[in-house]
Each structure stands twice: as structure tokens, then as C-alpha cells.
Amino acid sequence: MNVLKKSNRITKFVFLLLLILGSIGCSKMDDWKKYVEEGEISYTGKLDSLRIYSGKNRVKIEGLFISDPKVIECRVFWNGRKDSVSIPVNRTQNTDTLRLMLENMTENVHNFEVVTFDTEGNKSITVYGIGNVYGERYQQSIFNRPIANNSLKAYDNTFTATFGNVDRTLGIFATEIRYVDTEGVNQTIRLDIDDKDVALTNVKIDESMSFRSLYLPDTLCLDTFYTAYTDFNPSLTYYRNLGYPFTATNISGRWGVLQDWTSNASANAISGRGSWDNNTGVGVLSAEAGWGTPNINNGKIYQATTLPAGKYKVDIEFRRNNVTANVDATNNLVYFVVTNNGSIPNVADVLSSDKLGYYNLAWINDAYRVVSFEFDNPVTQEVTIGYVANLMSSSNQYFNVRGMSVSLVE
CATH class of the missing domain: 2.60.40.10 (Immunoglobulins)
Structure with missing residues (x-):
């Protein structure tokens, strides 16, 4: 009897459970029907x-x-x-x-x-x-690639420049340079961002140049953005072979004859050489006496070119060693001289000679130093610049110039 009652209770429980599950199933079925009352959804093809x-x-x-x-x-x-x-x-x-x-x-x-x-x-x-x-926000964020240095050679109308490094994350990819050629025609060239040096021929002097940089913000950009053009007057170089390094001809061992300059026999007293020295591995303008080489008496190194009227600045980076023996008014002296007569004077005549300017290169040190001075050229004319040296003591002596510049300042 107890077994029968227990069986009836189990049967009722199973029936109720099935009834509940059926109700839940119908409810979910009804919920699904809500979404298909209008019929089955149909999607067309996407892009x-x-x-x-x-x-x-x-x-x-x-x-x-x-x-x-x-x-x-x-x-x-x-x-x-x-x-x-x-x-x-x-x-x-x-x-x-x-x-x-x-x-x-x-x-x-x-x-x-x-x-x-x-x-x-x-x-x-x-x-x-x-x-x-x-x-406009992006346009205001971009800037021109800077020029580190530039030079326009007045004697052959060649222009060289080195551009500096720049942050590439904004998308800079090139720089355009505008100039006027010797025929008076406007020209534009493009320098890739991976290049830093540019060399141009037939560039007209006394004309300003300009440059701007080009940007693409990303690889899918339709439009190139440009900085405004920056105008500049190129640094004119009037004289040849001004160093960093100096170049030479007739080289034998460490000695040679300075190229593009006139140098006399006294300046080249080392078997016909000596105005150029490569002892340190970098060519310099040189005067050396001692260590088995002859003394130098009025050794001259000079060159001439036509300069427009104006005020000029000369920078000379040089060194010379200390000499204690036999130093007087005519020995162990080095001058830089500027004249308009096609030559430079002897050491003893520098102070009294007709000249546009001069500088006594008297500073003594084994390290290089830059000295500067200015001179006036009153009219457009041929101007000669150069060095004259007396190294006549019994001591070992040297004078080296690593580089120099002559630039128009006004």
C-alpha cells in the first residue's frame, strides 16, 4: 500500500514537470514568433x-x-x-x-x-x-625642413646646401627649392626626405632663393600639404678652395701645392711643395720650417677674384706653435692681407703698404682658433687675399689653416 502511494506521487510530479516545461516552451515559441510576424528577414548584398x-x-x-x-x-x-x-x-x-x-x-x-x-x-x-x-589644425602643425648650411660659388654659379634632420612622424616626404638660373628663368627642384645634400648649377647670383616642405599625413591621404615658402639669400663664396679640407696638386707624401691659389717658391720650399700639408689626414693650408725643412722667407699664398662693392667679413680657423728663439720684427710673423693691386706685400712692408685690410695672425696655440675681421671694398673690382709668412728662427715652426670664409655682410 505504501509503495502504491509513493508511485502515485512520483507520477503526479512528472506530470507537473512536463506541464511546466511545455508552458515554458510555448512561451519561448511565442516570443520567437514576434520577430517573424512580418515574415523571414532578407538581407541584400553588402558593400x-x-x-x-x-x-x-x-x-x-x-x-x-x-x-x-x-x-x-x-x-x-x-x-x-x-x-x-x-x-x-x-x-x-x-x-x-x-x-x-x-x-x-x-x-x-x-x-x-x-x-x-x-x-x-x-x-x-x-x-x-x-x-x-x-x-587648418594640421596645416599649423607642419614646418619647413631647416637648411644646415649653404654656399653659392660666385665664380662658377654652383650652389650647394645641406638640409638638417626633421621629425618625420607628421608625414614630411620632400622639400622644394626655387631659384633663378643664369638665363633668368625660374626653376624648381625637389629633394626627397631621405636626401640631405643638394647641388645645383647655373644659379644666378644676386637673386634670393626659397624653399618649402611637402607633407602627406598618412599613406591614404589624397592631398599634399605644403609649408609656406621661406626666402633666403644664399651665402656667396667668392674664392676657391677655402678648406674643410683644402685640396692640392703635386702631392708627394704629406706635402703638396695648394690648389687654386698662387704660392711662391718660398712657400713651397720642401722640394717644390709645402703650401699644403696632409700630416693629420686632413688637408690644410700650411707653412712649416724646421724638422729638416728650410726656413720660409716671405712665403706667399694668395688668389684674386672680382668682388662687388661692400663690407666683407673674413673668418680664419688656424693654429701655430710657440717659438722662443730668434723672434724679432721680421722673423716668425704671419699676416693675412687684402689688396686691390693683384699681389700681397712682403712681411716687412705689410703695415706700410697700400691695402684694403690685414690681420696679424699672432695667436699661438696647438689647438685651432677662429679669428675674424672686416674690410671695405669701395667699388666692384679685383681683390686679392692671401697669407705672407716669415718663419726664420732656428726653432721648429708651423702655421696651419683648417678653413676660412670671406662673406659679404653689407
């Missing part, structure tokens, strides 16, 4: 291979229509779907391309949504993309 090109206050949107020949419309949304555009689609049997340019866009990062529609109004799954729009 494939979406690509968004950035630009200056614009973007270009491209994609492919591949899978569904019934597509007749494409809608593009942005700005949180506050802005949109509709593009009719004429499908062919081939793959068709969407090309859409959106102009007058605000400078920002924009999120785009692309949806297609077919002839029955069915829409596709949304395709998402991100596009950058650049504008």
Missing part, C-alpha cells in the same frame, strides 16, 4: 572592400559591389547618422565600384556606416569604416 581615403577637408569612399545584382542604392552615414548621402547603383554583370567624394568635411576622425538596398527595399548588413579629415 565589399570598403576603403576610406583621407584628405584636406574631404574624404573619398571606395568599395565594390560583388555579390548581389539586385542592389540599386547605397547610403553612407556619418556624424552619428546625423549626416548621410544616397548614391544610386546601376549594377552590371561585372564587379561594380563605388566612388564617393565627400567635400567640406570638418577636420576630425569620422566614423562611417555604409548600407545597401535592393529593389524590394531590403537592406544589407552595415559596413563600418573610419576616415581622417585634415584641415
